[in-house]
Amino acid sequence: MISAEQLVGEELAEWYSLTPQERWRESAKLWEVFLSLGGSLDPEPDTQSPFFDPGAPSSRPFDGRTGLRLIRRGGV
Amino acid sequence: MGGQACVLYGAAEFSRDTDFAILASQANLSRLRTAMAELQAEVIAVPPFHLKYLKKGHAIHFRCHAPEAAGMRVDVMTKMRGVDNFAKLWARRSTLLAEDGTSYQLMSLPDLVKAKKTQRDKDWPMIRRLVEADYFEERERPNPKQSCFWFLELRTPELLVELASMHPETCRKLIKQRSLLKLAAAGEAIDLIGALSEEERLEREADRNYWIPLKAELE
Numbered sequence: 001m002i003s004a005e006q007l008v009g010e011e012l013a014e015w016y017s018l019t020p021q022e023r024w025r026e027s028a029k030l031w032e033v034f035l036s037l038g039g040s041l042d043p044e045p046d047t048q049s050p051f052f053d054p055g056a057p058s059s060r061p062f063d064g065r066t067g068l069r070l071i072r073r074g075g076v
Numbered sequence: 077m078g079g080q081a082c083v084l085y086g087a088a089e090f091s092r093d094t095d096f097a098i099l100a101s102q103a104n105l106s107r108l109r110t111a112m113a114e115l116q117a118e119v120i121a122v123p124p125f126h127l128k129y130l131k132k133g134h135a136i137h138f139r140c141h142a143p144e145a146a147g148m149r150v151d152v153m154t155k156m157r158g159v160d161n162f163a164k165l166w167a168r169r170s171t172l173l174a175e176d177g178t179s180y181q182l183m184s185l186p187d188l189v190k191a192k193k194t195q196r197d198k199d200w201p202m203i204r205r206l207v208e209a210d211y212f213e214e215r216e217r218p219n220p221k222q223s224c225f226w227f228l229e230l231r232t233p234e235l236l237v238e239l240a241s242m243h244p245e246t247c248r249k250l251i252k253q254r255s256l257l258k259l260a261a262a263g264e265a266i267d268l269i270g271a272l273s274e275e276e277r278l279e280r281e282a283d284r285n286y287w288i289p290l291k292a293e294l295e
Contacts, residue, residue, distance in 0.1 A: 002234050004212045012088065016209045020084040020172050027083045030090060041092050041147035048196040050287040051121070051135055051151075 077183040077191060078151070084172055085185055086209025087202050093149035097183060097191075099162045100130040100154035108152065116141040117150060122294045130154040133290055156191045157286045185210055189229050195283040200276055204231040211235055220246070228254055231276075233268035236260040 004013035015023065046052055079091020098104060105127055117138040123129040125136050133155040140148045154162055168184040183191065189206055192199040207229045214222055223243050227250045230236050240247040240260040251257045256271035 001215070002238055004208075007232065007234060008208065012205075013212075015088050016086050016212050018086075020086075021175055023083050023086070024174060027080075027090075034090075041149065044092070046196065046198075048198075050195070050283075050291060051137065 077153075077188060080180075081182045081188055082202055082206060084180065084182060085188065085206050086213070087205035089202060093151055095135075095151045095153070097156070097162065097165060098130075098152050098154055099166070100127055102127060105130075112138055112150075114142065115145050115148075115150070120149075132293070133157070133286075134294070157283055158193060159187055159190045186225050186229070193279045193283065195280045195287070200231070203229070208232055208235065211239075215239075215242075224250065227257060227260075231272055233260075233265040233272065236268055237263050237265050
């Protein structure tokens with residue numbers, strides 16, 4: 001039998017092996033970090049969605065800050 | 077039924093909106109209006125919040141302004157292409173209990189996979205991950221229903237070949253429903269890549285065609 005690690009790598013295999021509750025908890029942690037960094041709650045523009053509306057208004061940032069911004073760009 | 081459901085079922089997604097499949101009835105819509113009022117949610121974009129749009133298959137998009145949910149997007153739908161009606165979805169739902177005691181009613185995994193068969197690039201890797209996660213969790217002790225689900229929905233060539241070698245008789249019976257299972261039965265993992273890609277192309281085309289008249293209604 002093919003193992004999950006062989007097929008998708010250790011990181012994703014570990015995610016697969018979590019219980020739904022554990023995944024929910026990990027996902028919540030990610031949310032906390034995202035919001036603490038000023039991440040916006042606006043979904044990314046999804047131009048392939050039939051619901052995509054380029055004229056839809058966007059929200060203000062969650063905490064009033066200006067959202068994620070680039071502070072250092074690495075070289076290519 | 078959206079990204080949060082995918083997380084609970086085993087796929088990894090960082091989704092910034094919350095999607096709900098709801099029963100489209102006048103009474104239920106009144107309840108939804110009350111809930112949305114508590115969240116101080118406004119309808120954004122089109123269509124407006126009317127039962128007729130939900131029944132036709134449109135989604136209604138909200139943005140919340142209540143302090144505890146400020147900025148959050150909520151989308152509600154009642155009808156999706158290729159997916160059964162709400163009563164059947166509800167009867168098949170999964171219920172998960174979180175550590176804080178909150179219970180979540182999720183669209184069943186097979187229904188979620190069907191709902192994800194859209195024209196969007198991002199939904200297809202998600203389907204693959206959802207079915208893979210279920211397969212790895214249950215493959216040691218599958219019931220016949222699960223084997224059928226994997227045969228019909230797995231999108232991972234190596235796993236389709238493995239499954240076919242473990243359950244050759246079921247595979248043979250299901251070829252009528254999914255022709256690429258012939259390749260799985262023959263162990264042709266490389267050819268399966270092309271067949272899966274063609275299957276995806278056809279579904280995406282069907283989804284685009286499904287939406288043409290619906291989008292036209294809103295223009």
